[in-house]
Amino acid sequence: MTLRALVFDVDGTLAETEDVHRRAFNAAFAAAGLGWDWDRATYRRLLAVTGGKERIAAFAATLPPGARPGPEAIAALHRTKTRLYAETVAREGLALRPGVAALIEAARRAGLRLAVATTTSRANVEALARAVWGCAAGLVFDVIAAGDEVEAKKPAPDVYRLALDRLGLPAGDCLTFEDSRNGLLAALGAGIACVVGWTDWTEGEDFTGALWAGPSLDGFALPG
Ligand code: XBP
Ligand code: MG
Numbered sequence: 003m004t005l006r007a008l009v010f011d012v013d014g015t016l017a018e019t020e021d022v023h024r025r026a027f028n029a030a031f032a033a034a035g036l037g038w039d040w041d042r043a044t045y046r047r048l049l050a051v052t053g054g055k056e057r058i059a060a061f062a063a064t065l066p067p068g069a070r071p072g073p074e075a076i077a078a079l080h081r082t083k084t085r086l087y088a089e090t091v092a093r094e095g096l097a098l099r100p101g102v103a104a105l106i107e108a109a110r111r112a113g114l115r116l117a118v119a120t121t122t123s124r125a126n127v128e129a130l131a132r133a134v135w136g137c138a139a140g141l142v143f144d145v146i147a148a149g150d151e152v153e154a155k156k157p158a159p160d161v162y163r164l165a166l167d168r169l170g171l172p173a174g175d176c177l178t179f180e181d182s183r184n185g186l187l188a189a190l191g192a193g194i195a196c197v198v199g200w201t202d203w204t205e206g207e208d209f210t211g212a213l214w215a216g217p218s219l220d221g222f223a224l225p226g
Pocket of ligand 1: 011012013014020023051052053054055084119120121122123126149156185
């Protein structure tokens, strides 16, 4: 294997964003007058479902039939949530998780390419790039593969396969960075080695198959 690219997951890997997502979901529900409010315990359980629209649908399925919004209403809720998420990120800012800046710097020094493969939408990748680097995501990453571009979300390998395709590299020349079991399974499904930096939301998940796993990427050094 000749390492040629690092592929980063976004939520929970580049930055700890999930509580911002959780608050944006709740603000969207309040704006729609739904009276739903996902506390941390509920959200942690719902994080097993990747994709915001899919997560809302999974929650709605637990409600009495008369209280379940249809697909169009769920899509509208998610659009509101995505707008509120971007506003919150712009207002509050975001910080890279420990070890991420050093990995990106080491990659640049070594002439490696940088990619993103995420379940979240492209708009949320742009919001993060603006908050962290003050520029468009395409000025930081050579390739961006987002959840709204693929049919099947993680743990399906689709978004990692899309990133490989756009990189024009074989899986064996890349290394991925994830925070969750769903993400690890997606990377492994695409045949790419995966390093895991878990978060409070994903601690305790089964990271069997990871090249390395720890409480953050701070303890991991690139090979060579
Ligand atoms: C994590 C996800 C996303 C976010 C919410 O994505 O599963 O669904 O929780 O974002 P990642 P959306 O692959 O970056 O860890 O509402 O845009 O889906
Ligand atoms: Mg993640």
